Amino acid sequence: MPKPKYHIVVCTNSRPPGHPKPSCGSAGAASLLMAFNMGLMQKGVPPGEVIVTGSSCLGPCEQGPTVVVYPDATWYSKVTEADVTTIIDEHIKGGKPVAKLNPDAVWK
């Protein structure tokens, strides 16, 4: 099995109702993860070339859903399903982080 070219990590952490902190899970992260999987398939990305995994909390919960793309270690905040195609086209297929999504803003 070849080493994956990219690893997309989607925070899918959820918190119980009434918890004072927001979570990516309550902001639609599960659907987002599925949208990445479906989008990669629809765009013809070979299976195994890009892996998509959910994760526990990555830290910037107020900016979720949080998505990190490796090996670049590019962080995307407030990712929507509408952003998925753009990330696949420009970052995964094009090789450049999506400037209009303000990558790594959470760290600036």
Ligand code: FES
């Ligand atoms: S819950 Fe997603 S970053 Fe904390």
